[in-house]
Amino acid sequence: MSKLPPALTVYIVIMALFLVAPIVVVVIAAFTSGDFITFPPQSFSVRWFDKVLSDPEFISPLWNSVRLGATATIVASALAVPAAMALVRGNVRRRRLIESLLLAPLSLPTIILAVGLLFFTAQIGLGASFTSLVIGHVVIVIPYVLRTVLGVYMSANHEAEDAAKVLGANPLQAFWHVTLPTIWPGILAGGIFAFLMSFDEVAVSILLSNTDTTPLPVSILSYLVYNYDPSVAAISTIQIAIVILVLLILERVFGIRNVMFASR
Amino acid sequence: MKAMADIPTTTHLEIRALCRAFGDVGALATINLAVVEGEFLALLGPSGCGKTTLLRCIAGLLDPTEGDILIDGQSIVRVPVHRRGLGMVFQSYALFPHMNVVNNIRFGLKMHKVPSSEADQRIADAIDLVQLRGYEQRLPGQLSGGQQQRVALARALVTRPSVLLLDEPFGALDAKLRQSMQIELRRLQRRLKMTMIFVTHDQAEALSMADRIAVMRAGRIEQLDTPTRIYDMPATAFVADFIGQMNRFTGRIIGRSNGHALLAVADLPAPLKARDNPSLAVGDEALAMIRPERIQLKRGSDGDGMLEGVTSDAIFNGERLNVLVQTGAGSVSVALPNVGVDITRAAAAVGQPAAISWESNDLLLFPA
Numbered sequence: 001m002s003k004l005p006p007a008l009t010v011y012i013v014i015m016a017l018f019l020v021a022p023i024v025v026v027v028i029a030a031f032t033s034g035d036f037i038t039f040p041p042q043s044f045s046v047r048w049f050d051k052v053l054s055d056p057e058f059i060s061p062l063w064n065s066v067r068l069g070a071t072a073t074i075v076a077s078a079l080a081v082p083a084a085m086a087l088v089r090g091n092v093r094r095r096r097l098i099e100s101l102l103l104a105p106l107s108l109p110t111i112i113l114a115v116g117l118l119f120f121t122a123q124i125g126l127g128a129s130f131t132s133l134v135i136g137h138v139v140i141v142i143p144y145v146l147r148t149v150l151g152v153y154m155s156a157n158h159e160a161e162d163a164a165k166v167l168g169a170n171p172l173q174a175f176w177h178v179t180l181p182t183i184w185p186g187i188l189a190g191g192i193f194a195f196l197m198s199f200d201e202v203a204v205s206i207l208l209s210n211t212d213t214t215p216l217p218v219s220i221l222s223y224l225v226y227n228y229d230p231s232v233a234a235i236s237t238i239q240i241a242i243v244i245l246v247l248l249i250l251e252r253v254f255g256i257r258n259v260m261f262a263s264r
Numbered sequence: 265m266k267a268m269a270d271i272p273t274t275t276h277l278e279i280r281a282l283c284r285a286f287g288d289v290g291a292l293a294t295i296n297l298a299v300v301e302g303e304f305l306a307l308l309g310p311s312g313c314g315k316t317t318l319l320r321c322i323a324g325l326l327d328p329t330e331g332d333i334l335i336d337g338q339s340i341v342r343v344p345v346h347r348r349g350l351g352m353v354f355q356s357y358a359l360f361p362h363m364n365v366v367n368n369i370r371f372g373l374k375m376h377k378v379p380s381s382e383a384d385q386r387i388a389d390a391i392d393l394v395q396l397r398g399y400e401q402r403l404p405g406q407l408s409g410g411q412q413q414r415v416a417l418a419r420a421l422v423t424r425p426s427v428l429l430l431d432e433p434f435g436a437l438d439a440k441l442r443q444s445m446q447i448e449l450r451r452l453q454r455r456l457k458m459t460m461i462f463v464t465h466d467q468a469e470a471l472s473m474a475d476r477i478a479v480m481r482a483g484r485i486e487q488l489d490t491p492t493r494i495y496d497m498p499a500t501a502f503v504a505d506f507i508g509q510m511n512r513f514t515g516r517i518i519g520r521s522n523g524h525a526l527l528a529v530a531d532l533p534a535p536l537k538a539r540d541n542p543s544l545a546v547g548d549e550a551l552a553m554i555r556p557e558r559i560q561l562k563r564g565s566d567g568d569g570m571l572e573g574v575t576s577d578a579i580f581n582g583e584r585l586n587v588l589v590q591t592g593a594g595s596v597s598v599a600l601p602n603v604g605v606d607i608t609r610a611a612a613a614v615g616q617p618a619a620i621s622w623e624s625n626d627l628l629l630f631p632a
Contacts, residue, residue: 159358162325163416165345166352167423168375174346177371181362 023240030233037230048234058235060212061219066242068130068205068215069198072137073145073191079138080145081187085179088153089161099150106143110203113139118207128210136204141197145190152186192250196243275337276301276459277427282321282331290317292328293483299427302457304450306470309480310506315463318480319429322461324348335426346375351425355432357416359404365391365415366400372423390418393452410441417449421456430462434469446473467507471495479503501551501630510553511596514632517548524624527552531592536570538627549632556599558626561587562619570621571596575614589618596620 004012025039030048032041052058080102086092087099105113114136121132160182164174205215214222216239220232279297284290292314299305307315320326322333324345333341340348359368369390373383391397394414404412413433420428433449434442450473453460464470470477471491478488479502487499498504505512513536515529526535527550538552573591580586585600598620 157356157358157361159354159356160360162323162345163352163354163358163419164360164371164375165325166323166348166350166429167372167419168346168349169371170344170346173375178360181360 026233027237027240030230030237032230032233035229037228037233048230049238052231052235052238055231057223058216058219058231061214061216062235062238064209064213065199065216068133068137068213069195071134072141072198073194075134076138076142076194077145077187077191080142080149080190081183084146084149084153084183087150089158102146103143105140110140110201114204114207117204121208128208128213130213132208133205133213133215136208137198137201140201140204141194144193144197145187148190148193149183149186152183156182188250192246195246199239199243274301275299276303276335277322277461278334278337279318279322280332280334282318282328282333284314284317284321284326284328290314291483292317292321295331295483295485297478297485297488299459299461301459303459304453304473304475305459305461306474306477307461307463307480308467308470308477308506309465311465313480314483315465315480316431317483319352319431319461319463322427323350323352323429349423349426351420351423351428353413353416353420353428353430353433355435357404357412357436359412359415359419361404364401364403365396365407368404368415369419369422372419376423386422390422393421394418409437410445413437413445417452421452421458426459428458428460430460432463432465434466435464442469449473471507479506481506498628501553504553504628504630509556509597509599511556511559513552513593515550515552517544517546517550517629519546525550525629527627527629529593532571533592536627537624538629539625541629541631544629544631551630551632552627553630554622554627556586556597557584557601559596559598559620559622561589561598561600562621563613563616570619572617572619575616575618578614587618589620591620 029037029039029041031044031046032038033043033045033047034041083098083102087095092098117132117136117139118128121127121129121135126132126135160178161174164178165171169177200217201215202217202221205218206221209215209218216235220235224232275298277297277299279295282292282295284292290312295314295318307318309315317326321328324340324343328341331341332339335348360371363371366387369387370383373386378386391400394417396411396414396418399407399411404415407415413436417433430449434445437445446469462473471494474491476488476490477494479486479494481502487494487503489497489499494503495507498507504510513527513529515527515536517525518528518535519526520540521537523540524537525540525544527538528535529552536552541550544550571589571591571593573589573596575587576590576595577588578585580602582602584602587598587600589596589598
């Protein structure tokens with residue numbers, strides 16, 4: 001590795017400090033045996049992990065979040081892929097307008113979207129249900145999938161699809177055998193972002209969840225209002241572990257680094 | 265040069281009054297064309313002339329606005345692209361990047377549900393045909409441009425298409441490779457006796473490969489003819505100019521004498537005799553053109569040339585010496601074949617008086 005200039009070294013150290021240090025503190029604090037979050041902990045134990053893993057107050061929100069993230073990611077991908085194809089290849093009028101509209105949730109404050117969705121879902125009779133949550137999260141995560149798929153698809157050779165058709169593939173076969181393998185890295189990269197965004201989302205989740213569908217970030221927030229025991233640190237550590245596990249598996253199976261860079 | 269006699273004259277592919285509105289570039293205006301069985305036809309023209317649009321209409325990748333396309337007398341315009349049974353080679357090769365060579369070639373057979381034992385045999389034959397044995401398991405990204413080109417060709421041929429369409433198939437290859445692929449394709453086409461239509465903007469490629477050339481311009485076919493006739497007897501000034509080099513003179517037709525037209529050119533003392541063009545009347549403005557290699561050059565000015573002038577430049581390119589002669593009618597380019605003698609002398613004569621002459625039949629007339 002080449003030697004970095006001093007200014008860059010300082011910058012990296014500060015960045016790492018602010019990004020990584022809080023996470024490290026939370027993870028270490030989760031292993032305390034005491035009754036309060038202290039850092040560094042006086043003694044270590046896994047009692048708070050035992051507690052949260054047997055506490056339905058945390059376990060069912062964790063399951064809710066995984067379910068919600070996965071569903072929202074799959075639905076968002078199913079919507080974003082055809083949209084990207086139409087935007088790139090189709091003879092779409094007002095292409096840029098539609099594209100910006102689909103990407104708008106990126107720049108829109110989520111709380112505004114959440115309030116709007118709250119009224120909207122109440123109005124159409126869905127109320128605060130899992131379906132409403134999925135709808136809200138899909139709107140929020142579509143841009144992540146759309147952007148990466150657009151990027152991959154735009155740089156792909158479109159004549160390959162034409163070649164498949166001339167060789168006898170009907171539109172569905174051409175999509176399945178040629179288009180999908182081509183844009184797969186984009187779907188994967190976008191899907192990872194989408195899942196992580198949903199897993200972490202608060203505003204829509206607070207307004208659209210009910211007691212049975214509370215996602216994890218919401219339950220952590222409400223727990224923090226009245227408690228200051230290390231349960232929160234423990235469940236957060238589990239959450240971090242899940243994210244790292246997902247990334248590790250994807251790295252092993254698909255080579256996430258290639259995927260992330262290929263999708264730019 | 266081309267063995268036209270070998271080609272049966274049954275129409276294989278016919279295009280009737282085909283139109284396609286497509287903004288300004290690539291639009292087609294009433295194309296009529298009949299391609300015979302086993303013919304190798306080139307669609308030649310500058311970019312935006314509609315040649316690729318025409319090819320994509322035949323393939324079914326674009327829908328014509330009007331008109332009909334028939335193969336063996338059956339209309340195919342309503343048949344979707346994947347049921348037309350054609351083959352196509354794309355300029356970008358359009359190989360499937362995630363499939364190896366064998367699976368790229370197998371794709372069409374799989375789509376046509378060819379039983380796997382037969383498919384394996386046909387794939388092996390196709391790989392032999394394009395000489396890619398040993399590369400079966402490579403991915404397209406691990407092949408050179410020429411090898412990718414051959415995979416694309418094998419992939420298109422293995423389905424035994426009734427017509428093979430090629431869109432600038434050699435556009436992305438370097439000059440040497442391009443030439444050897446051209447020879448290979450031409451040999452293959454003769455052997456398989458397959459009807460092929462290829463699009464190119466390279467006139468040398470069209471001249472050397474095609475049985476017939478359709479020269480296109482602004483969505484129309486300007487001339488459809490054999491390469492020799494396209495080159496020697498261009499139907500329009502555009503074709504004359506687009507194919508090869510031309511010297512141009514403008515003038516007015518002032519009369520006719522035993523089969524020749526007489527063209528008065530400003531600043532020339534005597535009219536030029538030219539091959540007559542019946543579409544021109546006496547008094548019309550006309551454009552006269554002659555190829556540089558049809559002009560003879562003589563040093564000095566002994567008075568028996570048609571035009572006299574001074575050589576201003578001589579550019580040697582190996583197979584010929586191109587001499588520029590400044591005459592009363594402007595600068596005239598003369599191409600002297602390098603047959604060994606006199607070349608160096610002629611090259612040394614820059615700045616010397618020279619006289620040029622030609623056969624009157626080689627000076628072609630077109631409406632100005």
